[in-house]
Structures are given as C-alpha cells and as structure tokens.
Amino acid sequence: MSGMYKIFFATLSLTFLSLFLFIGCSSDPDEVSTESEDYQQAISDFYVSLGASETQEARFAFNKMNDVAQAFPQEPAAWANLGVYAMRQGNFELADDRFTEARNLAPDHPDILFLSGLFESRRGDVDRAVEFLREAHQADPNSVMIQYSLIEALERQDDVANADEILERIESLKNQHPENQAVLFEAARIGAKEQNAELLQSAIESLGEFTYLWDDEAVEQYRVVSEVIEDRDFSELNFELTFLRNAVEPSPAFQQNLREIKLEPNEVGFLMQRFITLPMPDFRAADPDLETTFAAGETAAPDRRATLVKSVTLLEELPPFSIFVADGELHIDDDNRLPFPGDTAEQLPPSALAEIDYNYNFRNDIALAGSSGFRLFEQNSDETFSDITGRLNLPSSVTEGSYRGVWPADVDLDGDLDLVLAPESGSPFALRNNTDGTFTEINLFDDVENVIDFRWADLDSDGAADALFLTRQGELVIYRNERGGVMTRVENLPSGNDFNAVAISDIDANGEFDVLAVRGMESIERVFYNRGTGEWQTDTLVDDIRISQSGNSDFAALFSADIDNNGSLDIIFSTGDETSVWLSDSERNFSKLDLSLPGNLYSIFDIDGNDRLDLLGLESDGSIYELMNSGPQNYSARSIRARASGLEGDQRINSFGIGGEMEIRTGLLYQKQLISSPIVHFGLGIHDEAEMLRIIWPNGSVQAEFAELGMGSTIFNEQILKGSCPWLFTHDGEEHHFITDILWRSPLGLRINAQETAGVIQTLDRVRIPGDQLNPVDGIYDIRITAELWETHFFDYVNLVAVDHPEGSEIFVDERFVFPAPDLSTRAVSSPNPVARVLKQNGDDVTDTVSKLDRNYIKPFRKTSYQGLVEEHYIEIDLGEEPPADRPLYLVASGWLRPTDSSINLALSQGDHEPPAGLRVEVSDGNGGWTELHENYGVPAGKTKTILLELDNVFEDAGDRRVRLHTTSEIYWDALMWAEKLPVDQITETELQATKMDLRYRGFSEWNRANEVSPKMPTYGEISSTNQRWRDLVGYHTRFGDVTELLSDIDDRYVIMNAGDEIVLEYEAIDEPAPGYTRSYIFVSDGWVKDGDYNTEASKTVTPLPYHGQTDYDYRSGSTLLDDPVYQKHRSDWVNYHTRFVTPESFRSALLFE
Incomplete structure (x- = not known):
C-alpha cells in the first residue's frame, strides 16, 4: 500500500472511530423522515457510491459511502460496503473493522455474514470463512450462492475431513436446483472425486436432460x-467431466x-444495494404525466407545403432546428437551399435525409437519397453547403440510382461514419x-x-x-456483427412479414437494447436477444x-423517447393520419394519452429549449406542424452532448459518438x-440532476462522469489507450514502481489493413530494469506483472537476470519494435552523456530537455487527425566534439510511443493515408548533405523504452557528426x-531462482499524466477499481494460485491473464556484486x-490459442476450444489450470442495481 493510501485510510479510520460515539444514541430508524434533506442526500450518496465503484473512481465511491455512514451510522449496509471497499484496496x-461494525x-x-466469509477467505483465514458462511446459510437456507460458497470453503479447509458434509450439502443443492447445470456439474465432480456412484449417476442423468441445448x-x-x-x-x-464442462x-x-x-x-466481494435499517424508496421512474398536452407552435415556414421535414444539429454549438423539402429543394434557411435528387411531389420518407460529419470537422454535412440519386453536401465554414458528390470517387450507378433512404453508421467500426443506402x-x-474525401461501395447485406x-x-x-432492416414486405432482418467487417444474418428471428415500423430502445431499462416493432398495425412488440438462452x-x-391509417398508407414511424420526462422511455407511433403516445410508468406499463395528434411525425426534439421533447411533422396538406410539449408535473430533464x-491526434471515434x-x-x-444524434435527452422525473453518466463509445472504450465532479453538458471523449501490453512493476525496497510494458513484439490479430494482420515478430522479450528500481526485501526480489x-x-x-557490470558503466537492451526483430542481447556501455545539440525540424533547440533521463519529453511534430x-x-x-572519434559509439535514445490500433490501421489503409513510418536514420556526409543509414529502424516498443543506434564508422567527417531521425510515428523523446x-x-549475467509465481486478481492501478507530452503512468499503490473495466475477451483464463509449472519453460503451456489480473513473482536474492x-x-x-x-x-x-512456430494467427469462424490445436495438445491444462471462464457480464450490467 502506498504512503498516500495509508494516510487516506488512516484518516478514514479516525473518522469512523469518532462515529462510534454516536451509534448508540442514534434515532429510531422508524423516525427517519424520507422527506428530510439528510435522507434524500443519503439516498443520492449511496447510489452514487455504488455507481462510482463500477468506474475508476474508487476513492470517490469510498467517500460517498462514508458520507452515508456519517449521516446515518445505524445503517449496516453502509458499513458493509465500506468494508468491501477497504478489502478491494487490500486494507x-x-x-475487518467495517465488517465487524456491520455485524x-x-x-x-x-x-453481511456472507461478505464476512468472503473477506476471511480473501485474507486467507479459511476457518473463519467457514464459520461465517455457516452462519450465513443458517440465516438464509434458500440462498444457492451462500450454500455453494460454503461448499467451496469446506473443500479448501479440509476436503477429506469435510467429505461427508460436502456430499450432503451438494446433494441438497442439487435436489433444490435440478434445473441448474452448474450445480449439476459440481455434484458430478464431487461425486466422482468421492467415488460416490449414486450422486455421480444422478447428476449425469440430470445433465442429460439439457443436451438439446448443447452443440454436437x-x-x-x-x-x-x-x-x-x-x-x-x-x-x-475427472478429466472427461472437465472436458465436458x-x-x-x-x-x-x-x-x-x-x-x-x-x-x-x-x-x-459484492456491494449491498439496499438499505437494511433505513427505509427504502419505492420508486424508480416517477409517475407518468398523463396530463401531458401538445400545443401548436410557430413554424419556420407556415405557408410552405413540404414533403419532408426533419430536425438537424448542423453545428455543435447551436441547438437543433428543422429543415424541410419542398418544390424540389431542401430548405435549410433563407440563404441555403439544396437541390433534392428526385421527385418531391409526393411525401418522402424520413430516411431520405441524413446528417453526417463525414470529414471530422465537427460540422454536420447533409446526405440526400431520392428517386434520382444520392447527393452529399459538405457544410463550409461560413455555414453554406457545397455539393461534393462528384469528388467522392463513386460510380454513376451509385450516385444516379433510385433510393428509399440513407443512414449514417460506422459499419466497419474504424472511427468514422459511413453511409448505408437502400435502393428502391x-x-x-x-x-x-x-x-x-472519397467513399467506396461495399456489400455487407446481400x-x-x-x-x-x-x-x-x-x-x-x-x-x-x-x-436491423425492415423490408417493404414487412420482414425484420438482423445482421449480427462478427467484427472485422463480417456480418452474419440472424436466422432465428420471430417469424412474420407483417411489421410496419421499428425503433431501438432499452424500453425495460435492463441495460440491453431491444427492437420495438409495430406488427400488423395492431400491436407494438419488443424483439430482444435473450442472453440466458441465446x-x-x-x-x-x-x-x-x-x-x-387511411391517409398516406405508406407512412409509419415509431419512436421511443421520454415524452413526459418521468425517467421512463415512452412509445410514439405515427401513421399518415394520426400520432399516438403511450407513457410508461416505473413498472414499464404503458398508458395511452387521450389526445388527438396529427400524423406524419418526422422528428421528436426540444424545439424551444425547455427540456421537453416536442413534435415535428407534416399535416395532411403538407403544412409543417410544431407541437410544443407541456405538462403539469414539470419533471426535470438533462440533454447531453x-x-x-479534438481535431488532432485521435479519430478513434466519430465526431459526436454516433453509435455509442x-x-x-x-x-x-x-x-x-x-x-x-449529437444530443441525447434523458428525463429525470423528480430528480434535479443526472448524478452519474457512463458512456460506452463506439470503439468500446468507456468513460464515467459525475455531477458532483463537474460533469458538463458536453462530454469529451477521454483519450486513453485500450491496449498497450502488460505492465511490469518492481519493488525498490520502499514501494513498487512502473518500469515499462512488455511483450510488445507479439500481438495477435493486430490488423494492418482490411485484408492483413500483423505477424508476430518474435515472442521473446527482454527489457532493462535499472539497478535502483529493484532491491531485495528480506532476501527476496519482488516483481509484478499486471494486465x-x-x-x-x-x-x-x-525470468529475472542479474547483470553485474563495472561501476561507471551501464547496460541496455535495444528495446525497439521493428521487423526483423532487433538483437535483444545485453549491451554494456559507458555511462551515457548528453549530446552537444538537438534541434527540431523548425530549428528550435531542445537540447536541455533531452539532456538527461527525467521524464521530461519533447514533442517535435504536428499531429494529424489520427492517434x-x-x-x-x-x-x-x-x-x-566530446565523444571519442576512434571508439565505437551508441546513440542512446529514450522515449515513448503512442501507437495506433487495429481500427486506426484499418481506417488509414482505406484512403490516401500512409501508415506510421519507423525511424529513417540519416547521418551527415561531411559535404553538407546526408546519407541514409537505415530506411526503417523501427520505433520504441511502447512506454519508457530505450533504443540503441550503432554509430561505428558511419561519419565521413569526424568534425561533423550529426544524425537525423525522420518519422511519422508519434514518438516523444x-x-x-x-x-x-x-x-x-x-558483464556477468546470472539467472535468478524464482521462489514464487502466483496469479491473482488485483484490479486496476490509478493512472496519472503529468502533461500533454507525457504518457499516462500507473501508480501501483493506488487501486482505482477492482470491477470489470473492459468488455473482456470471452473464454477460459488461468485460475488463481501457483503457476510456476506454466512459466518455467517455453513450451506453449502458458498463463492466460485477463484484465485486472496480476502475476506475483519473487526471486531469491544473490550475493552482492564484487568490489x-x-x-x-x-x-x-x-x-x-x-x-x-x-x-x-x-x-x-x-x-484461437497461439503457439510457437505459428506462421499466421489463424482464425476460423465457428471454431471451438475443443478443436483448437493447443487445447488438444495440452488438454490437462484445462483441467488443472485454465478453469476460470470469463465473460463481460459485470461490465455490461455495471449500473444495474436492485
């Protein structure tokens, strides 16, 4: 634990000690007023804390739960949660104090008893764990999770002495839950282990009833x-049972x-999500505002007869407004009219117009699709528009086709917005x-x-x-995104060709998007993927x-939005004749508003800026209507952009996060x-503010914001690396320090372009650890590898190698990423000295900044739009003149690289973009010119790396020894x-003997960045979160515990680490170096x-699993673990080691509380 965290928790301990004085005289919980300010604040703090615990704000979560304990020290749930937070920090x-207080x-x-048992198990006291779990089971005999945890603890305590009790408990669990496959597998495992044929046979026969769910x-x-x-x-x-599982x-x-x-x-552990002593509020969303009404507003063109009207957000700093099509033109304002590509005499579908920032300048452009073609109009800096269709490099068969609609979507998930066109x-x-500035036609949905x-x-x-597609015949079609540009049509959708309109909504607030669909103009249905059954x-x-539906028989539009701002999404359906609104309550029951509203509804948005969603559409005669929303409840709302x-150094997501x-x-x-759309509207009901926001950006990165921590109305995507290899930490005798990242040369499946992936340069890696960064404690060197x-x-x-070298010298490894791989042998050099001068290309002198290794960096370049x-x-x-001219020299260059990723590489490969180039090295030729020494010398392999450049006999003139490093890679020196x-x-190299190689779960380090030119650096002593931070890769990972056997030899038997895991390595110290x-x-x-x-x-x-000698990372869709070559060769490892199956369930459900 770092000094900072020791002080933090010591301070909290004193605070809690003072609270004990008040617990005995606290008021009766029945007397707590749910209307009081203190109670309302405690509700807010409690759930903000739970939410913050799912992000990187561990300290904020602790503080908010602490506020609850201070305000209502009689509430056990707050104390128990504080115990969980402390346990997650390793305190x-x-x-122990917090769990004791809760008990x-x-x-x-x-x-609380269950948590106490989990805590004792985590700190290694299995006897106490069993005691608490027994008490927990006695308190709740019906809890399958407590019973199962007790069985696991009994096995860890003494599986022989506890054998009879274990058998009794697992049989009871099996009888109580015969439908649970996981319970049946455990019963079979224990039956086999104890050679209890009756239990084994019963469990296996019961499992046989589920084979209809299994693959061949x-x-x-x-x-x-x-x-x-x-x-x-x-x-x-045991082996065959494990293979079945x-x-x-x-x-x-x-x-x-x-x-x-x-x-x-x-x-x-887990967090308690409900109060025990304090009263619980019985609401989620507020009651629907059934008195909601809509009144006619002033339209922008009251005298025009339009065939399409739609809201747009063309500039990020301006509110949305309406534009319309009439008389063959798209009317944006009095000065901007754009020709529509097709017949506008008849009413047009909403999909005939789409806004898209195609060129990443944070100004939305306009795409039009009609009976005579497709057009793209670029918005200029003066807010005019130019037809750029002819510059898009598209054939006339595309630009002059006949279309039903156009929609923006990042179909290849590469960070920009593409367009989907539907021909008639x-x-x-x-x-x-x-x-x-160009587009390419691709067929994904044939x-x-x-x-x-x-x-x-x-x-x-x-x-x-x-x-999701809706066809003219009324069929719903879904293509499942398999990633990498592969779309697979879903075959088992609900049948029927009578669907009229669709929308996307998490209508039941379960954290998953559903398809809302009108069927046969009679009902509105929810089509959803059941993850429990697949x-x-x-x-x-x-x-x-x-x-x-007697007017425009073709018009049918379905929406889902919070019309009354009660905090629950509503349903709006419009035909050519009328529009109906169904308001939702906290239980997701729908009540139809008793209103007569016109049909042809095109857009729902806040027209007048009062945080209520208004209606925009066309009357039957083509006149535009704006219906302004009002209601007596006047619930709150929040619009978030x-x-x-920014414009530079990013482009991992599209301008406004569309698709996130x-x-x-x-x-x-x-x-x-x-x-x-650029603005997302949330109704808040009786709440004044959205206390917490989580954004999952289109590239999969996640970001959390809190009102109390300054959440603004516009949320800027935080630029963090999703991937950068495992991190190495060493203990210097006082604390752990970050050294560097490792395994940089062996990425699997890293995409270079749409067709190719990067090969593995080499799997072996060697990095330098400075002598002052690793010192023995009690005769042991302590090293950590974190994911x-x-x-x-x-x-x-x-392995760890000690390198003894003469005082006044240094050793290095050439830590480059280049193909072919560099020589990674240990190099001995004199103590490095500053060069005479370093100039940027523009002539700026940066010599002082790079004269020593101190984590002060130069940025000698201008960024492009891409990371x-x-x-x-x-x-x-x-x-x-200082370096000797008659001796072999190295240029010792230290810095860090901000890399691209697969999606950025894909985007770069599609257009007129060269990928990042490695270092091109030139040396002065003695005549005022330059000679190329290396065409591609590679780049530093990640964070805090040093590369070595040999300068033996490369200069023609000993009096002119200059080197130029050219590159387009983002390297900070x-x-x-x-x-x-x-x-x-x-030098003498000695391989050290490992005394401990353990895999365990740790969580995630706090990251900090000194300035814009510094990398984000992890602080080992501060854990920002122990919850699932990423949408983890699905599959078997190595179980926690000793992994020495897997790490001792290069043999394709390996530790499989997931994000949040840590390998703890201890090596026996050797004698001090010679004088x-x-x-x-x-x-x-x-x-x-x-x-x-x-x-x-x-x-x-x-x-698929990697192995040495692999020429390419071979991925075959539909392949399974059981037919993987590595699995087949080392099957026993999936019995003894790789038994931890990871899914991203916790990530998906992070903010879903009871």
Whole structure:
C-alpha cells in the first residue's frame, strides 16, 4: 500500500472511530423522515457510491459511502460496503473493522455474514470463512450462492475431513436446483472425486436432460463421460467431466446458471444495494404525466407545403432546428437551399435525409437519397453547403440510382461514419468512408432486399453494433456483427412479414437494447436477444394500438423517447393520419394519452429549449406542424452532448459518438439510450440532476462522469489507450514502481489493413530494469506483472537476470519494435552523456530537455487527425566534439510511443493515408548533405523504452557528426545521449531462482499524466477499481494460485491473464556484486498479447490459442476450444489450470442495481 493510501485510510479510520460515539444514541430508524434533506442526500450518496465503484473512481465511491455512514451510522449496509471497499484496496485491517461494525448492527443478516466469509477467505483465514458462511446459510437456507460458497470453503479447509458434509450439502443443492447445470456439474465432480456412484449417476442423468441445448461436440463428450461412468473408471472421470464442462460452459444457458451460484471471477466481494435499517424508496421512474398536452407552435415556414421535414444539429454549438423539402429543394434557411435528387411531389420518407460529419470537422454535412440519386453536401465554414458528390470517387450507378433512404453508421467500426443506402429495389449497401474525401461501395447485406428502414445498434450486448432492416414486405432482418467487417444474418428471428415500423430502445431499462416493432398495425412488440438462452424472443408491449391509417398508407414511424420526462422511455407511433403516445410508468406499463395528434411525425426534439421533447411533422396538406410539449408535473430533464476529443491526434471515434451508448443513474433511476444524434435527452422525473453518466463509445472504450465532479453538458471523449501490453512493476525496497510494458513484439490479430494482420515478430522479450528500481526485501526480489487494458495475455515464460557490470558503466537492451526483430542481447556501455545539440525540424533547440533521463519529453511534430500518426518530421542530433572519434559509439535514445490500433490501421489503409513510418536514420556526409543509414529502424516498443543506434564508422567527417531521425510515428523523446561500447566480457549475467509465481486478481492501478507530452503512468499503490473495466475477451483464463509449472519453460503451456489480473513473482536474492561492480537487471518474458479492439482478429474471444512456430494467427469462424490445436495438445491444462471462464457480464450490467 502506498504512503498516500495509508494516510487516506488512516484518516478514514479516525473518522469512523469518532462515529462510534454516536451509534448508540442514534434515532429510531422508524423516525427517519424520507422527506428530510439528510435522507434524500443519503439516498443520492449511496447510489452514487455504488455507481462510482463500477468506474475508476474508487476513492470517490469510498467517500460517498462514508458520507452515508456519517449521516446515518445505524445503517449496516453502509458499513458493509465500506468494508468491501477497504478489502478491494487490500486494507484488511480497516475492512475487518467495517465488517465487524456491520455485524454488530445486523448480526443475523445473511448478506453481511456472507461478505464476512468472503473477506476471511480473501485474507486467507479459511476457518473463519467457514464459520461465517455457516452462519450465513443458517440465516438464509434458500440462498444457492451462500450454500455453494460454503461448499467451496469446506473443500479448501479440509476436503477429506469435510467429505461427508460436502456430499450432503451438494446433494441438497442439487435436489433444490435440478434445473441448474452448474450445480449439476459440481455434484458430478464431487461425486466422482468421492467415488460416490449414486450422486455421480444422478447428476449425469440430470445433465442429460439439457443436451438439446448443447452443440454436437458437447453431446459427443457427454457420451464419452457416460461410457467412463459405466466402466467405473474413476481415474479418467475427472478429466472427461472437465472436458465436458469446457464444451458446455460457454453456452448462454450455462453462464446464466453459473451467475446464480457464484460471483463473477473478477468480483472482489459484492456491494449491498439496499438499505437494511433505513427505509427504502419505492420508486424508480416517477409517475407518468398523463396530463401531458401538445400545443401548436410557430413554424419556420407556415405557408410552405413540404414533403419532408426533419430536425438537424448542423453545428455543435447551436441547438437543433428543422429543415424541410419542398418544390424540389431542401430548405435549410433563407440563404441555403439544396437541390433534392428526385421527385418531391409526393411525401418522402424520413430516411431520405441524413446528417453526417463525414470529414471530422465537427460540422454536420447533409446526405440526400431520392428517386434520382444520392447527393452529399459538405457544410463550409461560413455555414453554406457545397455539393461534393462528384469528388467522392463513386460510380454513376451509385450516385444516379433510385433510393428509399440513407443512414449514417460506422459499419466497419474504424472511427468514422459511413453511409448505408437502400435502393428502391435490390439489396442495401454501404458507402465506406475512406476519410480522404472519397467513399467506396461495399456489400455487407446481400441477402436482404427492398429495405425501407435501417437501425444500427448493439442488439446482442456483445459490444459491436448490429444492423436491423425492415423490408417493404414487412420482414425484420438482423445482421449480427462478427467484427472485422463480417456480418452474419440472424436466422432465428420471430417469424412474420407483417411489421410496419421499428425503433431501438432499452424500453425495460435492463441495460440491453431491444427492437420495438409495430406488427400488423395492431400491436407494438419488443424483439430482444435473450442472453440466458441465446435465442431471439418477442413479447407484446401494447396489444391494441387502435390507430387509423387511411391517409398516406405508406407512412409509419415509431419512436421511443421520454415524452413526459418521468425517467421512463415512452412509445410514439405515427401513421399518415394520426400520432399516438403511450407513457410508461416505473413498472414499464404503458398508458395511452387521450389526445388527438396529427400524423406524419418526422422528428421528436426540444424545439424551444425547455427540456421537453416536442413534435415535428407534416399535416395532411403538407403544412409543417410544431407541437410544443407541456405538462403539469414539470419533471426535470438533462440533454447531453457527446463529442470526440479534438481535431488532432485521435479519430478513434466519430465526431459526436454516433453509435455509442449512454447510461445515467440517479438514485434508483436508471436509463440507457443509443447515441443516434449529437444530443441525447434523458428525463429525470423528480430528480434535479443526472448524478452519474457512463458512456460506452463506439470503439468500446468507456468513460464515467459525475455531477458532483463537474460533469458538463458536453462530454469529451477521454483519450486513453485500450491496449498497450502488460505492465511490469518492481519493488525498490520502499514501494513498487512502473518500469515499462512488455511483450510488445507479439500481438495477435493486430490488423494492418482490411485484408492483413500483423505477424508476430518474435515472442521473446527482454527489457532493462535499472539497478535502483529493484532491491531485495528480506532476501527476496519482488516483481509484478499486471494486465490492465482491454487485452488477454498469454505468458509462456518469465525470468529475472542479474547483470553485474563495472561501476561507471551501464547496460541496455535495444528495446525497439521493428521487423526483423532487433538483437535483444545485453549491451554494456559507458555511462551515457548528453549530446552537444538537438534541434527540431523548425530549428528550435531542445537540447536541455533531452539532456538527461527525467521524464521530461519533447514533442517535435504536428499531429494529424489520427492517434499514432503525425506529420513527417525529423530531429537533428549533433554529437559534438566530446565523444571519442576512434571508439565505437551508441546513440542512446529514450522515449515513448503512442501507437495506433487495429481500427486506426484499418481506417488509414482505406484512403490516401500512409501508415506510421519507423525511424529513417540519416547521418551527415561531411559535404553538407546526408546519407541514409537505415530506411526503417523501427520505433520504441511502447512506454519508457530505450533504443540503441550503432554509430561505428558511419561519419565521413569526424568534425561533423550529426544524425537525423525522420518519422511519422508519434514518438516523444525523453533523453538523447551518447555512450561508448564496452566489451561484453565485462558483464556477468546470472539467472535468478524464482521462489514464487502466483496469479491473482488485483484490479486496476490509478493512472496519472503529468502533461500533454507525457504518457499516462500507473501508480501501483493506488487501486482505482477492482470491477470489470473492459468488455473482456470471452473464454477460459488461468485460475488463481501457483503457476510456476506454466512459466518455467517455453513450451506453449502458458498463463492466460485477463484484465485486472496480476502475476506475483519473487526471486531469491544473490550475493552482492564484487568490489568495483554494480548491478542492473534484465526481465525476460515470452508470450503473446491479444486486444479487444473490434477490428483485431477474433477479438471477442480468448481462442484461437497461439503457439510457437505459428506462421499466421489463424482464425476460423465457428471454431471451438475443443478443436483448437493447443487445447488438444495440452488438454490437462484445462483441467488443472485454465478453469476460470470469463465473460463481460459485470461490465455490461455495471449500473444495474436492485
């Protein structure tokens, strides 16, 4: 624990000690007024704390829960949650005090006893854990999770002495929950272990009832297990049972069962989500405002007869407003009229017009699609528009086609917005934005035709947006996004060709987007993906819509928005004749407003800026109507804008986050909405403010904001790296320090362009550890490897090498990323010295900044719009006269690289963009010119890296020793120095003996950044969160505990690490260096890294598994663990080690409380 956190928790301990004085004289909880300011604040603080705990704001979460304990010290749930927070920080002393206090207040509460047992288990006191879990089970005999945890604790305590009790409890659990596959597998495992044939046979027979849910591999393995049982071969049974579970566990049904009996593997305890003593509020959303009315407002063109009207947000600093099509033109304002490509005599569908910031300048442009073609109009800086269709590099078959609609969507998930076009006949296609002013036609949806509507949203909760189409025949079609540009049509959707309109909404506030669909002009249904069964299902929301359709028979528009601001999403359906509104209550029951509203509703938005959503549409005669929303309840609302971080150095997401997701939490109120326009509207009911906001950006990164911490009306995307390899920390005798990132040369599936992925340069890695950064404590060197980004790591080998070298010398490894890989052997050099002068390309002298290694960096370039790619530039390094001319030299260059990622590489490959180039090295030729020494010398391999450039015999003139480093990579230099080469025989390398190699769950370090040119650096002693930070890769990871066997040799038997995991390494210290020598270290590792970027190959899953000698990272859609070559070769590792199955469930449901 860092000094800062020790002070933090010590201060809190004193605060809590003073609180004890008040607990005994606290008021009767029945006398607490739910209307009091203190109570209302406690509700707010309690749920803000729960929400903050799911983000990187661990300290803020602790403080808010502390506020609850101070205001109402008689509330046990607050004390228990404080105990969980302290436990997650590793402060077991404080956690013990908090759990003790919670038990004193509620000695028989099962959840508090359960948490106490989990805490004792985490700190290693299994006997106490069993005691508390027994008490918890006695308090709540029906809790399957408590009973299962007790069984696990009994096995850890003494599986032999406790065998009878374990058998009794697992049989009881099996009988109580015969429908739970996870329970049945555990019963079978224990039955096999104890050779209890009756329990084993019963469990296996019960599992047989679920084979209809399994794939063919699992069914075949079930047959194998049954045969082994029949043969009574208990020696093989454990293996075969585990192989069966490996085949079944990934299924949605099994995962649902598993969540019923145990916490997620990365959860450290759980938080109590309801008060025990204080009264609980019984509301989530407020009552619907059934007196809501709409009154006619003043329209922008009262005398015009339009065939389309729509709201747009053309400038980020301005509110939305309406534009319309009439007489062959799109009318933006009095000065801006654009020709519409097609017939405008008849009413046009809403999809004939779309706004899109295609060129990333934060001004929305306009796309039009009509009977005579497609047009794109670019918004100029003076707010006029220019037709740029002819510059898009599209064939006339595209620009002159006949279309039903056009929609923006990032179909390739590369950070820019593309367009989807639906012809009047035939299949829809996408226009891929090449981000260089051109588009390319791509066909992703060949087996659907005659599309009349389209939506783009994550419908199966796997992170990647899916495609929803409605055809003219009334068919719903969904394409599941498999990532990497692969779309697969869903086959098991609800049948029927009688759907009229669609919308996307988390209508039931369960954190998942549903399809709302009008069926047969009679009902409104919810079509949704059931993650528990893996099936698409439907239920009815409104069973009799009672709406006429005699006017424009083709017009049907469905919306979901919070019309009355009560905090619950409503349903709005419009035909050519009328519009109906169904308001939702806190239980998601729908009540139809008794209003007569005109049809042809095109847009719902806040017209007059009063935070109520108004209606914009066309009367039957084509006149434009604006209906202004009002209601006596006058509930609050909040409009939030999402925005990319800026014009330069980013472009990981589109300008306004279109396709992303927003979630808010205020007390018990939760809402989730799709970002489909620059402004997202949330009704808040009786609450004044959205206390917490979580945004999942279109590229998968996540960001949380809190009202109390200064949440603004516009949320700028925070620029953080999703992937950058595992991090290495060492203990210097006082605390752990970040050294660097490792395994940089072996990324799996990293995309270079649409067709190719980067090969693995080499799996072996060696990095330098400065001598003062690693010192023994009690004869032990302490090293940690943490996984903290959106990645899975495969560690096959690790080792520590002590390097003794003469005093006054240094050792380095050439820590470059280049192909072919550099020589990673240890180099001995003299102590590095500053060069004479360093100039930026513009002549600025930056010599002082790079004269020593001190984490002060130079930025010698101008950024482009892309992260990792900068304008071509060079720095000029003059060695000066000091370095000896007759001895071999190195240029020792230290700095850090901000890399691209798979999605950025994909975007760069599509247009007229060169990818980031490595260092091109030139040396002065003695005649005022330059000679190229290296065409591509590579780049620093990540954070805080040093590269070595040999300068032996490269200068023609000893009096002119200058070097230029050219690049377009985003490299920030810390130190540029020279050093003499020393003979290798002056150093002694000693491999140290590991005494401990353990894998455990830790959580995530606090990250800090000194300034804009510094990398974000982790502080090991401060844990910002222990909850699932990323949408983790799905699959088997290594169980926690000793992993020495997996890390001892390079043999394709490896540790599989997930985000939040940590490898703890301890090495036995050796004797001090000989007199005249000092010691540095080399950390050696071998393995691979795979990140979760949507365009990385197979980024959703841990499989396929890597192996040495692999020529390419081979991914075959539909492949399974059981047919993976590595699994087949080392199957026993999935019995003894890789038994922890990880899903992103906790990430998905982070803000969903009881």
